[in-house]
Amino acid sequence: MSSDQISTFSFLFSAQLQCACDCRYLVENMRREICILVPLLLLLPPVCGQVSRLRPNVTFHKYLMNWTQAQLYCRENHTDLVTIRNETENLDKFHGWIGLYRENTSSDWKWSRGDEIATYFPWKNDHPKDGENCAFTKEDGKQWLATKCESHNQFMCYEENLVLVKENKTWEDALMHCRTLEAVDQSKPATDYQNHRYDLATLLTVDDLTFAQETAQEAPHEVWTGLRYLAGQWVWVGGEPGPPKNINSCPTQRFCGILRKNGSLDIRDCMQKRFFLCYKKPSS
Known part of the structure; x- marks a missing residue:
């Protein structure tokens, strides 16, 4: 990402992600420990100029x-x-x-x-x-x-494409809640593979963030989103493209993404409980 792009989006992400980590890589038969400071901005570049898929x-x-x-x-x-x-x-x-x-x-x-x-x-x-x-x-x-x-x-x-669920749940319990809201094929359980119509929210565009922020105002605190650190990278669990795959980051705990009421994104321990945003997945 160029310096101009970082400047353009920096107003959306005031918080930086600082990971205290103990990552070991085998490079030319040498082991070394690496600690990395990763701005959340680099993980989540919003797409400008697109209308939100989340508005009704x-x-x-x-x-x-x-x-x-x-x-x-x-x-x-x-x-x-x-x-x-x-x-x-x-x-x-x-x-x-x-x-x-x-x-x-x-x-x-x-x-x-x-x-x-x-x-x-x-x-x-x-x-x-x-x-x-x-x-x-x-x-x-x-x-x-x-x-x-x-x-x-x-x-x-x-x-309704975005729903604020006003129940305090861990990230994984929130994910299960969203995925059981409605089945794509009504003759089969929503828990069947890829048969869920809803998922924890993916926020790709500036307007996605804006509308999600408006919706989250009814929550007492920050809310869970569909962002999760898995297999060495940050991903949206809904499967949409977004976070770069080549970011070297290594949280020492299980971290998941939240949306603050001011519209910025941050990370928290996935075992914390909070309200969460479910969204209707785009039709394929």
Whole structure:
């Protein structure tokens, strides 16, 4: 990696990896001990200019359904009806049912996905009204309206590609959790070889890191990623290219990669317990 490339990406990785090691190599019949200082930057060069594969994918459906039917369709064919938490996520290209609903007039508004309490409401004037408990957007997508859930509308589903699991687990237990979330071939266990749809998250691009950082804000501390030191090199367990194969580093313990809440990557003992990020593997 050139000095210009290192300068370009240095703002992403403030921490350096210092390995106290006792590595023995046989070179021309001579044994020697080597201690190596390896910047984490050199292990993880992000790819610039690429859109994150981790952000949700929104699909617009023109079928006319009531809110409950649309919710069921999205859950069977995607992840759920779309969730919109802030102005940045608000959609101006599509219109129809969104995942926002309430049980009755006195109830909190919630999102269909996980029954998360909603906090962002760009309602059109005079909305919502009594008895109107499901939300939809009009053509411009900027303002929301409420209507009876039995009404028929087009709707928007989304695919969730990155999941923050709010359970404290070791790195290996976190890996197993991700890989058992969903099977590629539903007729076989997700634990079968290469039959897992999810894995511990791989963060290849700058936007991957940015979106993962946003997602990790809900965690109390840093979170596990799919980075692991194996067989003398750093690898992403999902199999994606990324860390160079010729980095000479030799941690004295089992080290795995974490994402800090400030967006930087670092390493920790794999036996520590923390929240973790699972991601949906790209289709081959």
